[in-house]
Amino acid sequence: MTILVTGATGHLGRLVVDALLERGVPAEQIRAAGRSAERLAPLAARGVDTAVIDFERPETLVPAFDGVDAVLLVSGSEVGKRVAQHANAIEAAKAAGVSRLVYTSAPRATDSALVLAPEHAETERLLAASGLPVTILRNNWYTENYVGQLDTAAATGELVGSAGEGRVASASRKDYAEAAAVVLTEPGHDGAVYELSGDVAWTFDELAATIGSLIGREVAYRSVSPEEHASILSGAGLDEGTVGFVVALDGNIRDGLLGEATPTLRELIGRPTTPLAEGLAEAREDDAAA
Known part of the structure; x- marks a missing residue:
């Protein structure tokens, strides 16, 4: 089983990789993806597979998603660009035939006036239409x-x-990262939307x-x-x-x-x-x- 973590050079993604390793996932079964090869190097030194990707360049996503069983799609940081970026990642996941996709969303994304909610809500709609087995982590x-x-x-x-x-x-972030690692490695979470x-x-x-x-x-x-x-x-x-x-x-x-x-995060971790x-x-x- 290969688990792909996008945004692995960011604060949350890096902690998810740590949490997966702590849960006993072999380093060679984790693929850490990010924009910078230099920033991925410390993970590679720990035996983690790495891939340089850019959500705005779909051709970089195809090899990164190839052979992957589960994906953690860490939401992008570029407000205003995230829906298109996430759409490219979802298409890559569909093409690769991944068996599980986990997405980090926002609280009550689909029915909240939260300033950050609209792009997350649209991404959740894209995921629902994708046909992929999806778990939503509303951090x-x-x-x-x-x-x-x-x-x-x-x-x-x-x-x-x-x-x-x-x-x-x-x-x-470590709490949320541990929850992501649980969902990525344990059965029974497909279709769930967790308010964390x-x-x-x-x-x-x-x-x-x-x-x-x-x-x-x-x-x-x-x-x-x-x-x-x-x-x-x-x-x-x-x-x-x-x-x-x-x-x-x-x-x-x-x-x-x-x-x-909510008690959900505590229960997961x-x-x-x-x-x-x-x-x-x-x-x-x-x-x-x-």
């Missing part, structure tokens, strides 16, 4: 997305945002307090209006597109779209999800070691 937010806030909080003593009293049921999240949905006041305990100073959350938030971000030099995305995401959080904590403080501390250490 909630990654705790690591907030590690950059530690330096800001250390300098200013505050976090600023427009999420109000909204909650985020985040988990660490951390065990606890936290507020930004709680995030500020957690960060304060990690950096050793008091940190407060300053809740502002969306308009004021946009002005602050623009003043900090962020481009218009980024400002719009950040403010929209905080609005989604304010509306409760990332606040649903057989342990509690990583607590917020532990996840932030580990991400900070990883960044320092990089």
